[in-house]
Amino acid sequence: MQIVTGTEAIEKKFMARWDKHFDEKQYFRFNVEQGLQNIGLEEYRKKGVIEAASEGYLTHTAQKFRVRDCIQNLRLKENVYIENFV
DSSP states (O other): OHHHHOHHHHHHHHHHHHGGGOOTTTOOOOOOOSSOTTOOGGGTTOHHHHHHHHHHHHTSHHHHHHHHHHHHHHHHHHHHHHHHHO
């Protein structure tokens, strides 16, 4: 249970150890910051609230750029993988 719910603390430890190995466009963590505070793990059936909070988070201008950067990063990795292993 702690592994699933303690992700922010784990991320901080991870970044403290490995931050010198990443630039801004190689590591991405998307985390809805507002709107899900009162939704517990057992309330997975509140799909509408979860979707609305997630949509609001991902359509915010700052997140749009991060999503774009993440997609571009994945595309570069996909091309490298295909070229190296085909």
